[in-house]
Amino acid sequence: MRSGVTHPGRGPRRPDPLVRRATARDARRLTRLVRTSRAYEGPYAPMVAGYRIGPDYIETHRVFVAADRDDDRVLGFYSLILRPPELDLMFVADEAQGLGIGRLLIGHLRQEARRAGLTGVRIVAHPPAEGFYRGVGAEPTGTVRANPPAVMWDRPELLLPVGR
Numbered sequence: 013m014r015s016g017v018t019h020p021g022r023g024p025r026r027p028d029p030l031v032r033r034a035t036a037r038d039a040r041r042l043t044r045l046v047r048t049s050r051a052y053e054g055p056y057a058p059m060v061a062g063y064r065i066g067p068d069y070i071e072t073h074r075v076f077v078a079a080d081r082d083d084d085r086v087l088g089f090y091s092l093i094l095r096p097p098e099l100d101l102m103f104v105a106d107e108a109q110g111l112g113i114g115r116l117l118i119g120h121l122r123q124e125a126r127r128a129g130l131t132g133v134r135i136v137a138h139p140p141a142e143g144f145y146r147g148v149g150a151e152p153t154g155t156v157r158a159n160p161p162a163v164m165w166d167r168p169e170l171l172l173p174v175g176r
Contacts (some may be wrong), residue, residue: 027080029087029113031120032074036067041086042077042103050106051140059163060117064103068088078113088113090121097125098134099172102141118148118172125174135170142168149173 034042042065046052052060069075075094079085088104099121105115125133136156137145146152150170158165 024055025109027085027087027111028082029078029116030081031076031078031116034070034077034089036070037068038075038086038089039065039067039075039175042070042075045086045089045103046101046107048106049103051103051138054161057139057163060066074124075101076117076124078104078120087111088117090117092121092133094128094130096134097128097130097132098136098149111153114144115148122172132174133172135172137168137170139165139167142170145170164174 043063045059046065047061049060065075069091074094076090076092077086078088080087086105087108088102090102091100092098093100102114102117103164104117119140134153135145135150137150150172153171154169156167156169169176
């Protein structure tokens with residue numbers, strides 16, 4: 013973890029996350045999180061190498077950031093498309109993996125989807141993330157076939173129920 017706050021004898025402090033709406037000022041940090049994600053190393057690297065999240069994307073879509081309350085460090089984010097309902101992006105910072113940030117973001121996504129009157133959200137998952145999405149209740153619905161040159165591999169398709 014990269015936190016600069018330490019407690020004597022206890023090491024780095026655990027982040028205190030807050031989920032908030034992303035702003036245009038977050039664009040560079042979100043782009044960096046995507047491009048440097050260890051989940052996209054090796055054969056997956058070309059997909060995110062030139063990826064950019066611009067201020068226009070943030071202003072147009074429902075993008076939410078999990079940020080540390082103390083230093084506003086970005087721990088993760090997601091983007092929800094309402095029509096048709098789909099999780100467009102979801103990333104957790106490498107140093108925040110295993111801290112419950114992904115589950116926090118999914119919980120927030122469910123609340124947002126319910127407020128919008130949705131009953132489920134489609135997820136086309138990065139193959140290594142399928143287990144996470146199943147673990148938070150998403151149900152497999154099929155496979156989205158590779159679409160070279162943009163995406164070179166098949167991806168699992170799931171439905172995340174959000175309830176009413």
